[in-house]
Amino acid sequence: MKILILVTILFTIKMSNSSCYWNENCHYKQFSSKTPYEFVRGDIRDSVVMKPGCKTISLWGLVRHGKRNPGENFVYKMLDATLLKDYIKTSHEKGDGIMCAQDVDNLSNWIIDEDTFHNVHQIAKEGYEEMAGLGHRFSAVFKDLLISTDEKNYTLRSAYGHWLENSAKGFIQGIGNESLVIDKPHKTYDIIAPYESCNYYMKGVKQNPEIYKEPTKYQDMTEFLAVKEGIQKRTGINYTLTNENITSLYDLCRYTSSGTHKKLSPWCALFTTEDIKVLEYIGDLRHYYRNSYGTPVNKIFGRIPLTDLLETFIKAKNGKGNLFTIYFTHATMMDMVYTALGLFKDEVPLTAEFRNDTRKWRSSKSSAFASNLMVTLNRCIDGDETDYNVVFYLNERPLDLICNNGECSWREFEEILKPFVNTTLDFC
Numbered sequence: 431m432k433i434l435i436l437v438t439i440l441f442t443i444k445m446s447n448s449s450c451y452w453n454e455n456c457h458y459k460q461f462s463s464k465t466p467y468e469f470v471r472g473d474i475r476d477s478v479v480m481k482p483g484c485k486t487i488s489l490w491g492l493v494r495h496g497k498r499n500p501g502e503n504f505v506y507k508m509l510d511a512t513l514l515k516d517y518i519k520t521s522h523e524k525g526d527g528i529m530c531a532q533d534v535d536n537l538s539n540w541i542i543d544e545d546t547f548h549n550v551h552q553i554a555k556e557g558y559e560e561m562a563g564l565g566h567r568f569s570a571v572f573k574d575l576l577i578s579t580d581e582k583n584y585t586l587r588s589a590y591g592h593w594l595e596n597s598a599k600g601f602i603q604g605i606g607n608e609s610l611v612i613d614k615p616h617k618t619y620d621i622i623a624p625y626e627s628c629n630y631y632m633k634g635v636k637q638n639p640e641i642y643k644e645p646t647k648y649q650d651m652t653e654f655l656a657v658k659e660g661i662q663k664r665t666g667i668n669y670t671l672t673n674e675n676i677t678s679l680y681d682l683c684r685y686t687s688s689g690t691h692k693k694l695s696p697w698c699a700l701f702t703t704e705d706i707k708v709l710e711y712i713g714d715l716r717h718y719y720r721n722s723y724g725t726p727v728n729k730i731f732g733r734i735p736l737t738d739l740l741e742t743f744i745k746a747k748n749g750k751g752n753l754f755t756i757y758f759t760h761a762t763m764m765d766m767v768y769t770a771l772g773l774f775k776d777e778v779p780l781t782a783e784f785r786n787d788t789r790k791w792r793s794s795k796s797s798a799f800a801s802n803l804m805v806t807l808n809r810c811i812d813g814d815e816t817d818y819n820v821v822f823y824l825n826e827r828p829l830d831l832i833c834n835n836g837e838c839s840w841r842e843f844e845e846i847l848k849p850f851v852n853t854t855l856d857f858c
């Protein structure tokens with residue numbers, strides 16, 4: 431008995447001493463806007479809300495593109511950072527650093543994946559899979575709408591950009607009918623990316639350093655400095671890492687992790703859960719000020735696609751509308767739509783001084799790769815009475831922040847969206 435207790439104690443001490451990434455059970459997998467969809471999605475096949483006597487007559491959706499590879503600026507920095515792989519191994523062999531042997535092994539066995547580093551800014555293989563999965567699950571639920579359409583009473587269109595166009599292709603591949611027609615993207619102006627042709631936004635917000643004041647300031651706060659120090663201690667790196675180096679290592683962790691294949695990257699072993707939360711917050715601050723509540727003009731852009739939603743459903747209700755309307759766009763547009771709808775709004779604005787772990791604004795959930803807002807129009811017949819309702823879904827779960835757990839009467843739906851109909855972008 432005594433021996434058993436002793437063994438138990440020793441075992442417990444050993445276990446609590448080792449914080450290894452490879453055998454940790456519950457990884458924190460929220461990587462801001464580079465979160466794989468698989469980590470945040472529900473499943474429409476299980477969550478669809480369908481009352482007896484009701485039938486979905488139109489589906490409208492706004493979908494962020496699937497996982498794409500890093501852009502040119504980032505790829506070179508990430509490649510530089512991969513040199514640390516050998517450094518970490520050497521330093522571990524010398525007894526420096528405190529990483530677990532298996533984690534160092536995993537990192538040392540890690541090989542550069544050609545797709546990620548060579549097809550700059552293209553949709554990744556996983557991005558295709560995310561899109562195909564989405565198309566597949568939606569077509570399983572809304573067969574009548576998505577599959578048996580002989581006339582072109584549907585719209586499939588992406589905003590401008592090859593990784594968006596390829597996302598649309600992935601989606602129809604998932605539906606299983608590649609003869610569905612994807613409309614050409616609108617190069618100069620589109621309701622699904624109206625800010626892109628707005629100088630006021632591109633110059634005054636997106637490219638304005640003032641907008642990034644809070645995330646920049648956060649990188650001088652104790653919390654962030656502790657992340658840097660921790661990584662150096664863990665890896666045994668004996669020079670001072672720059673903020674850019676941290677970003678590159680974080681990018682290596684999140685871009686080379688896979689949701690669809692349920693494989694986290696060994697680069698993530700450089701970070702603790704707290705580190706990942708700190709880095710996630712930098713992403714949240716950027717999204718908050720660049721695309722959302724942090725800057726008043728952002729919500730106005732969100733009203734443009736929402737007006738399209740209202741008009742589409744009014745037409746469908748009158749028997750002349752699309753069976754489905756699916757747009758593929760950027761995280762920026764998704765954020766702006768959430769903002770127009772007043773979703774995920776914190777009472778206290780997000781700032782560098784205080785990271786609120788119970789904040790509502792979470793780019794990892796709302797702007798993950800392939801994140802999507804899908805809305806159904808349902809016709810319900812009860813005896814002689816015909817009624818309509820509208821259900822909102824976010825990432826394949828009913829959007830419980832709207833109406834009654836995501837389910838709106840037609841009147842509620844109109845009340846939410848009508849105020850947006852005369853939105854103009856004159857200020858651009």
Ligand SMILES: *[C@@H]1O[C@H](CO)[C@@H](O)[C@H](O)[C@H]1NC(C)=O
Binds near residue numbers: 696
């Ligand atoms: C590292 O190696 C272990 C043992 O082979 C494995 O279980 C684990 O999934 C690997 N990857 C990561 C990221 O830990």
Ligand SMILES: *[C@@H]1O[C@H](CO)[C@@H](O)[C@H](O)[C@H]1NC(C)=O
Binds near residue numbers: 510512513514672673
């Ligand atoms: C660290 O960042 C600096 C610039 O901030 C860069 O010159 C250097 O190559 C980076 N090192 C690694 C290993 O990424």
Ligand SMILES: *[C@@H]1O[C@H](CO)[C@@H](O)[C@H](O)[C@H]1NC(C)=O
Binds near residue numbers: 581607608609611
């Ligand atoms: C695929 O879509 C085309 C064009 O909308 C349609 O004509 C055809 O019937 C569809 N095929 C199947 C198998 O649903």
Ligand SMILES: *[C@@H]1O[C@H](CO)[C@@H](O)[C@H](O)[C@H]1NC(C)=O
Binds near residue numbers: 520521668669
């Ligand atoms: C840092 O580590 C490298 C590689 O292990 C070594 O060559 C170098 O002398 C060390 N520098 C300092 C200042 O300790």
Ligand SMILES: *[C@@H]1O[C@H](CO)[C@@H](O)[C@H](O)[C@H]1NC(C)=O
Binds near residue numbers: 580746749750753
């Ligand atoms: C779409 O086209 C099909 C096939 O012609 C037709 O049965 C259906 O009524 C049309 N739907 C709408 C909403 O116009």
Ligand SMILES: *[C@@H]1O[C@H](CO)[C@@H](O)[C@H](O)[C@H]1NC(C)=O
Binds near residue numbers: 775776787788
């Ligand atoms: C954190 O955010 C939640 C949600 O917005 C809010 O209710 C709470 O008051 C915030 N906490 C602090 C200390 O600001």
Ligand SMILES: *[C@@H]1O[C@H](CO)[C@@H](O)[C@H](O)[C@H]1NC(C)=O
Binds near residue numbers: 849850851852
């Ligand atoms: C939008 O403009 C039209 C035409 O001027 C007007 O009739 C309508 O009431 C306006 N709607 C809203 C919600 O402002």
